[in-house]
Amino acid sequence: MNKKAQMSSPFSYIFALIIGGIVFMFLIGFAYKFIALSGALSAAETVTALNDEFAAFSVSESAEKIINYGSSFDFTVFEGKITSEGQSQVIGEIIYAPYEIQGKDLYVATRSLEMPYRVGNLFYLSDGSVIYILVYDSNTEEVVEELTDSYSAIPSNFPREAFSITQVASNIEELSQLTASYDQVRFVFFTSYDNVIDDIQSNFVNYDILKVESSDDEYNFGQVEYSDGEEVVYLGYPMLIGAIVSFNAYSYNYNFDLVMGKLSSVTNVYYDKSKFISARKPECDYNSIKTTLSNYKSLANQEEVSYNSYSTKIEQVESANDGLGGDCPEIF
Amino acid sequence: MKRGQLEIIGFMVIIILLLFSLIFYFKFAANDSTDLLQEAEENLEVSNLLDAIKMYTICDDTQMSDVIKSCVDGGNECDEDACAIVEREVQQIISLNGWDNDTYMFHIGDILYSQGTCKGNTFVDDYITNGETIKLTYCY
Amino acid sequence: MMETLMVAVVFMVVLIIALAFYFKFSLDSIEESGEEACLVSNTVLLVSVSSVPEIQCSINGKTENCIDTSKLIVFDPSRVYGSMFTTNCDQKVYFEQIYPEPENGTCDQNNYPDCGIFEFYDPDVSYSSSIKISTPTSLYFPLTEEYKFGKLVIEVLL
Numbered sequence: 001m002n003k004k005a006q007m008s009s010p011f012s013y014i015f016a017l018i019i020g021g022i023v024f025m026f027l028i029g030f031a032y033k034f035i036a037l038s039g040a041l042s043a044a045e046t047v048t049a050l051n052d053e054f055a056a057f058s059v060s061e062s063a064e065k066i067i068n069y070g071s072s073f074d075f076t077v078f079e080g081k082i083t084s085e086g087q088s089q090v091i092g093e094i095i096y097a098p099y100e101i102q103g104k105d106l107y108v109a110t111r112s113l114e115m116p117y118r119v120g121n122l123f124y125l126s127d128g129s130v131i132y133i134l135v136y137d138s139n140t141e142e143v144v145e146e147l148t149d150s151y152s153a154i155p156s157n158f159p160r161e162a163f164s165i166t167q168v169a170s171n172i173e174e175l176s177q178l179t180a181s182y183d184q185v186r187f188v189f190f191t192s193y194d195n196v197i198d199d200i201q202s203n204f205v206n207y208d209i210l211k212v213e214s215s216d217d218e219y220n221f222g223q224v225e226y227s228d229g230e231e232v233v234y235l236g237y238p239m240l241i242g243a244i245v246s247f248n249a250y251s252y253n254y255n256f257d258l259v260m261g262k263l264s265s266v267t268n269v270y271y272d273k274s275k276f277i278s279a280r281k282p283e284c285d286y287n288s289i290k291t292t293l294s295n296y297k298s299l300a301n302q303e304e305v306s307y308n309s310y311s312t313k314i315e316q317v318e319s320a321n322d323g324l325g326g327d328c329p330e331i332f
Numbered sequence: 333m334k335r336g337q338l339e340i341i342g343f344m345v346i347i348i349l350l351l352f353s354l355i356f357y358f359k360f361a362a363n364d365s366t367d368l369l370q371e372a373e374e375n376l377e378v379s380n381l382l383d384a385i386k387m388y389t390i391c392d393d394t395q396m397s398d399v400i401k402s403c404v405d406g407g408n409e410c411d412e413d414a415c416a417i418v419e420r421e422v423q424q425i426i427s428l429n430g431w432d433n434d435t436y437m438f439h440i441g442d443i444l445y446s447q448g449t450c451k452g453n454t455f456v457d458d459y460i461t462n463g464e465t466i467k468l469t470y471c472y
Numbered sequence: 473m474m475e476t477l478m479v480a481v482v483f484m485v486v487l488i489i490a491l492a493f494y495f496k497f498s499l500d501s502i503e504e505s506g507e508e509a510c511l512v513s514n515t516v517l518l519v520s521v522s523s524v525p526e527i528q529c530s531i532n533g534k535t536e537n538c539i540d541t542s543k544l545i546v547f548d549p550s551r552v553y554g555s556m557f558t559t560n561c562d563q564k565v566y567f568e569q570i571y572p573e574p575e576n577g578t579c580d581q582n583n584y585p586d587c588g589i590f591e592f593y594d595p596d597v598s599y600s601s602s603i604k605i606s607t608p609t610s611l612y613f614p615l616t617e618e619y620k621f622g623k624l625v626i627e628v629l630l
Contacts (some may be wrong), residue, residue, distance in 0.1 A: 012476065015476065016476070019476075019480045023483070023484070023487075030491070041502070041505075045505075045509075048509055048513075051513075052512060052513060052516045055513075055516045055517070055519070055520040056516050056519055056520065058520050058523055059519055059520060059522070059523040061535070092553070112535075116533065117525070117530050117533070118525045118528065118530060118535050119525055120525050121523075262525070265526060266525050266526055269526045269527075269543050269546060269547045270543075272546035272547070273540075273542050273543050273546055275546075276542055276545065276546055276581060277542060277614065277615065280615055281615070318533075321533070329614040329615065329617065330531070330532060332530040332531075332533065333475070334475070337475065337479050340479060340483070341479075341482065344482075344483065344486050347490075348486060348489075348490055351490050351493070351494070352493070355493065355494070355497045369511055369512060369515055372515060373515055373518065373605065373607070376518060376519060376607055377607055377608060380522075380607045380608045380609060381608040383537050383608075383610060384608045384609060384610040384621050384622075385621075387536075387537070387538055387610040387612075387619040388571075388610070388619055388620070388621055389617075389618040389619045389620065393617070395619060424571065425570075425571055425621050428570045428571050428621070429570070429608055429621075429623075
C-alpha cells in the first residue's frame with residue numbers, strides 16, 4: 001500500500017464480493033417474485049376467462065364445447081370455486097366435475113334443467129381422463145339409449161360407452177383393454193352388478209361404481225349410490241348426468257343444494273307473478289296455481305325429501321298451470 | 333474518476349435508456365382485444381334485433397313474424413297490406429334502435445324492405461319462413 | 473475505497489429508480505387489464521342477463537327469447553344474483569321499453585304497464601362517470617299477451 005487509508009487489495013476484493021453478493025441476491029429475489037406474480041396473473045386470467053365462458057354458455061339449452069387455451073391447465077373444482085395456482089374464483093354457475101382437471105383440452109357442456117319450468121343451466125366439466133361405462137339390462141336399455149343418444153344425453157365429447165350386463169359379463173377383458181388409456185373408469189349400473197363385480201375387481205385397477213335406482217320406468221327421478229355407499233337424489237336427466245360426472249356424493253350434494261336454491265328462487269318468482277296477475281285479473285281463479293307453487297316452494301326448502309315427493313309436486317304444478325289459459329294467462 | 337468507473341457509469345446509462353425505450357414501446361403497442369369486443373357486441377345486436385322484430389306485436393294476437401309470413405304470401409294482416417306494415421314498422425324499430433338508414437338492409441327473399449342499401453363489412457342474421465329467407469344486414 | 477463505495481451507491485440508486493419505473497409501468501398494465509376484463513365481463517352480461525330464468529319468458533311451458541315484464545316487476549335479483557354483478561366492476565342493469573313509446577317513469581307494481589324503465593339491478597354506489605352498453609330485447613306483457621321492443625342497458629360505473 002502506498003497511501004494511508006487506502007485498503008489493501010484483499011480487503012478490496014472482499015468488499016467487492018460483499019457488495020456484489022448483496023446486489024445479486026436482490027436481483028434473484030426480484031426475479032422469483034416476478035415469476036410468482038406472473039403465475040398468479042396468468043391463473044387469475046384463466047379462471048376469469050372460464051367464468052365468462054360459463055356465463056356466455058348459460059343462454060343455451062344444450063351445448064358442448066372443447067376449450068383449448070394453447071397451454072396445459074391444472075385447476076380444481078370444489079364447492080363452487082375454481083382454483084388454479086392459488087388463485088380462486090367463485091363461479092356463479094352449478095358445475096359438476098371431477099375434483100381435479102388438468103390437461104390441454106377442457107371439455108365443457110351445459111344442459112337446461114326444467115322442473116317443470118326452466119330453473120337454470122347445469123354445467124359439466126371433463127379433461128377426458130375418465131371414461132363412463134353405462135351398463136343396462138333389458139328393462140333399462142331404453143333409458144341408457146336416451147342417456148347416450150338424445151337431446152338430453154351425456155355430452156358427446158365426454159368419453160362414454162354403453163353395454164348390456166351380458167356384454168360386460170362375457171367381454172370383461174376386452175372392456176379392460178378398451179379403457180386402458182384412461183386414468184379412471186367409472187361404471188354406472190342401471191341394473192344389479194353382483195354377477196360382474198368380481199370380474200371388475202380383478203380386471204380394473206382405477207375404477208369406481210355408481211348404481212342408479214328408480215321407481216320411475218323412464219328413470220326421470222331416482223337415486224344414485226356412490227362407491228362409498230352414499231346415496232343422492234336426482235331430479236331429471238341433467239341432474240343424473242351431474243351425479244355421473246361428480247367427484248363424489250359431497251360434491252354432488254353441494255350442487256344439489258344450489259339447484260334447490262335456484263328452484264326456490266324461480267318458484268318464488270312464479271308465485272309472486274301469480275299473486276300479481278290474480279290481483280289484476282280478479283275474474284280468474286289463480287288459487288290452485290298459487291297453492292301448488294307455495295307447496296312446491298316449501299318442498300324445495302326442506303332438507304331430506306324423497307324424489308317421489310318432487311315428482312308429485314311437479315305434476316301438481318303443471319296441472320294447475322294447464323288449467324289456465326284464454327283470458328286468464330298461464331303463469332309459465 | 334478512473335477510466336473503469338467512467339465506463340461502468342456509461343454502461344449503466346445505456347441500460348437505463350434501453351429500459352425506458354422498452355417501456356415506451358410496450359405502452360404504445362397496438363391493442364386488438366377492444367376491437368374484438370366491439371365486434372362481438374355488434375354481432376349480438378344484429379341477432380337480438382332480428383329476434384325482437386320477429387316477436388313484436390302488431391295488433392291483437394299478431395306478431396311481426398306472422399305479418400312477414402303474410403307478406404311472403406301477398407296477404408293482409410291487421411286490416412292492412414302485410415308488406416306495407418313490414419316496411420313501416422321494421423324501419424321504425426330499427427330507427428329507434430339507433431341505426432341510420434344507410435347502415436342496414438332488411439330483405440324478405442330478394443326483395444329489399446328498407447330505405448337504402450349499404451356496403452362494406454357486414455354482420456348478418458337470418459331465418460327462414462314459408463320458404464323465404466328473412467335477412468337483417470348491418471354494415472360497418 | 474470511497475470511490476468503490478460511491479460507484480456501488482450510484483449503481484444501487486440507478487437500479488432502484490429503474491425498478492420504480494418498471495413497477496409503475498407494470499401497475500398501469502395491470503390496471504388496464506382490469507378495465508378490459510371489466511368490459512369483457514359486462515359484454516358477457518349482455519348475453520347472460522336475458523337468459524336468467526327468473527325473468528326469461530316461459531310461455532305454455534316453453535322458454536322464449538324475451539323478457540317477461542310481470543316477472544321483472546316482482547323479482548329482486550340482489551338477493552340471489554349478487555355474485556353475477558360484482559365480478560370486476562359495478563354496474564347498473566335495467567330494461568327500457570322503446571316501442572311503442574311508453575309513459576315515462578320507473579316501473580313498479582302500481583304503475584305497470586304504464587311506465588318505461590324496468591330496473592333490474594342497482595348497486596347504489598357513488599360513481600364519477602359511466603359507460604352504457606345495450607342490446608335489443610323483446611319485452612313480453614302477459615296481461616295483454618303483447619311483445620314490445622325494448623333494450624337491455626348495462627351502465628358500467630367508473
